[in-house]
Amino acid sequence: MSLDDVLGRIDADLPTAIDRLMELIRIPSISTDPAYAAECDRAADWLVADLASIGITAEKRVTPGRPMVVGHISADRPDAPHVLFYGHYDVQPVDPLNLWTSPPFEPVIEDTANGKVIRGRGSSDDKGQLMTFVEACRAWKAVHGSLPCRITFFFEGEEESGSPSLVPFLKAHADELKADIALVCDTSMVARGVPSIAAQLRGMLKDEFTIVGPRIDLHSGHYGGPGLNPLRELSRIVTSFYDQDTGRVAVEGFYEGVQEVPADQLRQWQNCGFDEQDYLTSVGYSQAHGEKAYSTLEQQWARPTLEVNGLWGGYNGAGSKTVIPSQAHCKITCRLVGDQDPDKLRIAIRKHVESRLSPDAKVIWDNDLEGSKASVMNIARPEMEAARAALSDEWGREAVFTGMGGSIPVVGFFKSILGLDSMLVGYANEDDAIHSPNEKYDVQSFHKGIRSWARILDALTAK
Amino acid sequence: MSLDDVLGRIDADLPTAIDRLMELIRIPSISTDPAYAAECDRAADWLVADLASIGITAEKRVTPGRPMVVGHISADRPDAPHVLFYGHYDVQPVDPLNLWTSPPFEPVIEDTANGKVIRGRGSSDDKGQLMTFVEACRAWKAVHGSLPCRITFFFEGEEESGSPSLVPFLKAHADELKADIALVCDTSMVARGVPSIAAQLRGMLKDEFTIVGPRIDLHSGHYGGPGLNPLRELSRIVTSFYDQDTGRVAVEGFYEGVQEVPADQLRQWQNCGFDEQDYLTSVGYSQAHGEKAYSTLEQQWARPTLEVNGLWGGYNGAGSKTVIPSQAHCKITCRLVGDQDPDKLRIAIRKHVESRLSPDAKVIWDNDLEGSKASVMNIARPEMEAARAALSDEWGREAVFTGMGGSIPVVGFFKSILGLDSMLVGYANEDDAIHSPNEKYDVQSFHKGIRSWARILDALTAK
Numbered sequence: 001m002s003l004d005d006v007l008g009r010i011d012a013d014l015p016t017a018i019d020r021l022m023e024l025i026r027i028p029s030i031s032t033d034p035a036y037a038a039e040c041d042r043a044a045d046w047l048v049a050d051l052a053s054i055g056i057t058a059e060k061r062v063t064p065g066r067p068m069v070v071g072h073i074s075a076d077r078p079d080a081p082h083v084l085f086y087g088h089y090d091v092q093p094v095d096p097l098n099l100w101t102s103p104p105f106e107p108v109i110e111d112t113a114n115g116k117v118i119r120g121r122g123s124s125d126d127k128g129q130l131m132t133f134v135e136a137c138r139a140w141k142a143v144h145g146s147l148p149c150r151i152t153f154f155f156e157g158e159e160e161s162g163s164p165s166l167v168p169f170l171k172a173h174a175d176e177l178k179a180d181i182a183l184v185c186d187t188s189m190v191a192r193g194v195p196s197i198a199a200q201l202r203g204m205l206k207d208e209f210t211i212v213g214p215r216i217d218l219h220s221g222h223y224g225g226p227g228l229n230p231l232r233e234l235s236r237i238v239t240s241f242y243d244q245d246t247g248r249v250a251v252e253g254f255y256e257g258v259q260e261v262p263a264d265q266l267r268q269w270q271n272c273g274f275d276e277q278d279y280l281t282s283v284g285y286s287q288a289h290g291e292k293a294y295s296t297l298e299q300q301w302a303r304p305t306l307e308v309n310g311l312w313g314g315y316n317g318a319g320s321k322t323v324i325p326s327q328a329h330c331k332i333t334c335r336l337v338g339d340q341d342p343d344k345l346r347i348a349i350r351k352h353v354e355s356r357l358s359p360d361a362k363v364i365w366d367n368d369l370e371g372s373k374a375s376v377m378n379i380a381r382p383e384m385e386a387a388r389a390a391l392s393d394e395w396g397r398e399a400v401f402t403g404m405g406g407s408i409p410v411v412g413f414f415k416s417i418l419g420l421d422s423m424l425v426g427y428a429n430e431d432d433a434i435h436s437p438n439e440k441y442d443v444q445s446f447h448k449g450i451r452s453w454a455r456i457l458d459a460l461t462a463k
Numbered sequence: 464m465s466l467d468d469v470l471g472r473i474d475a476d477l478p479t480a481i482d483r484l485m486e487l488i489r490i491p492s493i494s495t496d497p498a499y500a501a502e503c504d505r506a507a508d509w510l511v512a513d514l515a516s517i518g519i520t521a522e523k524r525v526t527p528g529r530p531m532v533v534g535h536i537s538a539d540r541p542d543a544p545h546v547l548f549y550g551h552y553d554v555q556p557v558d559p560l561n562l563w564t565s566p567p568f569e570p571v572i573e574d575t576a577n578g579k580v581i582r583g584r585g586s587s588d589d590k591g592q593l594m595t596f597v598e599a600c601r602a603w604k605a606v607h608g609s610l611p612c613r614i615t616f617f618f619e620g621e622e623e624s625g626s627p628s629l630v631p632f633l634k635a636h637a638d639e640l641k642a643d644i645a646l647v648c649d650t651s652m653v654a655r656g657v658p659s660i661a662a663q664l665r666g667m668l669k670d671e672f673t674i675v676g677p678r679i680d681l682h683s684g685h686y687g688g689p690g691l692n693p694l695r696e697l698s699r700i701v702t703s704f705y706d707q708d709t710g711r712v713a714v715e716g717f718y719e720g721v722q723e724v725p726a727d728q729l730r731q732w733q734n735c736g737f738d739e740q741d742y743l744t745s746v747g748y749s750q751a752h753g754e755k756a757y758s759t760l761e762q763q764w765a766r767p768t769l770e771v772n773g774l775w776g777g778y779n780g781a782g783s784k785t786v787i788p789s790q791a792h793c794k795i796t797c798r799l800v801g802d803q804d805p806d807k808l809r810i811a812i813r814k815h816v817e818s819r820l821s822p823d824a825k826v827i828w829d830n831d832l833e834g835s836k837a838s839v840m841n842i843a844r845p846e847m848e849a850a851r852a853a854l855s856d857e858w859g860r861e862a863v864f865t866g867m868g869g870s871i872p873v874v875g876f877f878k879s880i881l882g883l884d885s886m887l888v889g890y891a892n893e894d895d896a897i898h899s900p901n902e903k904y905d906v907q908s909f910h911k912g913i914r915s916w917a918r919i920l921d922a923l924t925a926k
Contacts, residue, residue, distance in 0.1 A: 221869025299688030406684025
């Protein structure tokens with residue numbers, strides 16, 4: 001029996017694999033809303049049963065939040081590599097519901113200009129991606145009777161709601177979850193048809209603060225002039241975060257630990273298929289607006305940011321209100337790269353704000369916010385090159401090591417708690433509308449994704 | 464029958480007068496929010512009925528917005544003076560509701576360090592003040608059987624929402640509303656117990672704009688760096704409104720038409736009883752934050768401002784959302800002095816914003832907002848000196864001509880449309896928290912305010 005037999009089996013089984021995925025999508029496992037807790041349970045049960053149907057020993061594991069699913073299967077030989085596969089079965093909320101063209105939890109197959117797609121919440125993020133690996137294992141097992149790697153399956157149910165149970169669970173089950181390498185399927189391809197391994201992820205720092213000016217809201221007739229306005233104060237402080245000429249963040253020490261992208265990596269990125277024009281114009285930009293000294297792709301993948309995600313204060317209803325508000329509020333997140341330390345940066349940002357306050361202005365910080373460092377994958381590992389070759393074979397185009405602007409905190413925790421390097425391979429497209437109405441997953445992503453994993457399993461165990 | 468009989472009647476009737484005021488406060492006549500349109504109607508009806516109960520011919524008059532109330536009563540003799548009395552029955556919104564110590568529309572009498580107060584939205588601005596005059600008329604009529612002046616009552620229901628119907632109504636009913644002088648009760652005393660006639664008012668310019676960045680809300684992982692953030696853009700533009708060193712407004716042409724206060728007027732103001740320390744510390748300030756070259760009182764009464772009354776965009780719920788929002792919103796008002804022209808200033812401000820936009824940022828203006836010039840009263844009129852003497856008698860302290868930081872656009876329209884000078888007498892205290900949570904009106908303000916109007920009516924008709 002050969003890899004070709006497995007691939008043939010995958011091709012033949014595609015319709016039933018799609019049916020299984022659609023069954024999973026029909027379970028509305030929204031993790032952030034407690035009203036859907038029972039549905040998350042149901043999704044976990046479905047996965048346990050599906051893994052069991054392949055011969056994998058799987059269990060639902062209770063947490064203070066949504067359950068985890070853990071499964072184990074041994075390999076056909078004792079010296080085979082041991083991989084940990086990670087995905088998440090929970091999905092984002094579906095609002096605004098009125099923008100969906102079909103009900104989010106009643107998946108349908110649709111024809112589009114780019115071929116057939118499976119439409120429904122979670123079809124791409126992350127149920128469809130997760131099932132690519134499960135289906136590859138099913139086909140391999142059906143053809144060979146056993147799997148070529150020892151595999152631990154680890155499915156989370158809180159990825160879309162901040163993963164509150166993840167770290168305690170990893171710590172409590174570190175021995176059970178250890179492996180040689182983690183495979184994570186929750187990322188996109190850099191461009192349609194370009195197989196991609198994400199080699200670096202940005203980290204994340206969140207903070208929130210309130211500027212307090214007068215003790216109470218004031219009338220702008222009585223106090224306009226002498227009165228300190230916290231909205232003006234907040235605007236000035238937000239503006240001071242940035243160097244207007246260079247586009248750099250002006251917080252002292254912000255770039256500590258940030259490295260330049262090596263020239264050969266930059267060259268690879270320049271040829272990775274990233275469509276800068278489409279990236280910008282599809283959202284209404286004619287140019288990139290970040291640090292002027294860096295390319296658009298570097299700004300997105302390799303440079304840190306300090307972003308204002310919310311800002312509010314005063315009156316925002318209809319008409320006008322002549323108020324000098326007492327408070328102004330600001331939510332920020334930083335995307336981190338290289339060795340930037342979120343804890344040190346939080347101190348630096350707070351110091352920046354506090355040192356710029358006017359007399360009579362105070363700042364109150366929200367203390368309940370976490371940070372995570374950036375992750376750089378160890379692409380020198382032989383598994384990386386093996387996977388890259390396997391992906392290139394499947395997609396007929398050289399696979400690329402890309403960066404990623406987003407953050408996948410689990411990768412950092414696999415490293416810090418389990419000592420595991422991760423390999424991030426995903427088949428989503430940028431137009432999948434994850435987190436938005438009308439989420440979809442290309443049938444091509446699903447089909448070739450399953451085939452890709454079969455090839456990767458084969459490559460990882462090639463003698 | 465004498466003035467003393469009227470004052471005695473006022474003292475005896477105080478409890479029932481307070482009951483009537485509380486009835487009016489219970490009607491949540493918020494004019495800026497269309498949801499309360501019916502309540503505004505109800506407040507107008509209440510006033511019509513209350514005037515009728517005194518023997519005044521009164522009607523509710525429909526407008527495209529909230530109704531006006533107009534009432535007429537003749538004097539005891541044909542050659543008596545004719546006054547137009549103005550007040551407004553509409554009130555400000557009540558948010559933030561959670562800061563109120565009692566429900567805003569369930570008025571209560573409370574003991575405070577400064578004596579009893581009536582707490583509730585509109586208790587001071589302007590229902591309590593408006594009713595001081597109505598109650599004075601009621602007592603006078605009860606004692607004398609008629610009034611000493613011919614009086615036209617004119618109550619507006621849109622003062623807190625920009626008075627969109629005011630000018631058309633004044634123009635359409637100019638003949639009906641003409642009188643010898645307008646009495647306006649919507650101002651404060653310069654200090655507790657210091658009777659005050661406002662001799663100058665600041666004007667007002669309102670505007671609102673939205674900065675649009677990307678076409679849709681963006682994910683800060685995917686677009687953080689290259690993405691233009693309208694919140695950052697708005698912060699930068701708001702900051703550019705001001706010269707940080709001098710505290711001056713940095714919009715080109717902003718100070719055109721602004722005059723310095725004459726030295727003798729400044730001297731009067733310095734001795735008018737204004738308690739700068741209390742004015743600042745009562746709201747949590749240790750210093751004035753306006754133009755550094757001017758005193759606190761000048762900043763409040765004689766200098767123009769550009770104030771941000773509301774600013775919002777992005778996510779403001781619990782937790783965090785990694786979003787680069789598509790839009791950021793800003794509401795501003797300017798207080799105008801001297802000959803500043805609101806129409807020219809609007810153009811200057813819009814030009815200031817538009818010339819500072821980054822590429823890919825757009826601005827959308829709200830076009831439905833009006834302006835009014837500053838007003839200076841004619842204090843040479845004999846009624847002014849008569850009222851000053853009457854107020855001095857009631858309060859046992861010489862009444863003063865003050866400036867005012869607020870804007871009462873109706874005063875300008877009375878002059879330009881009806882040819883009427885106005886006299887502004889009010890009994891509010893600076894700590895009344897008008898437009899804020901826990902608005903109150905001192906029972907002393909209400910009681911001595913009623914008595915003051917009786918004395919003024921007497922003084923205006925003295926032979």
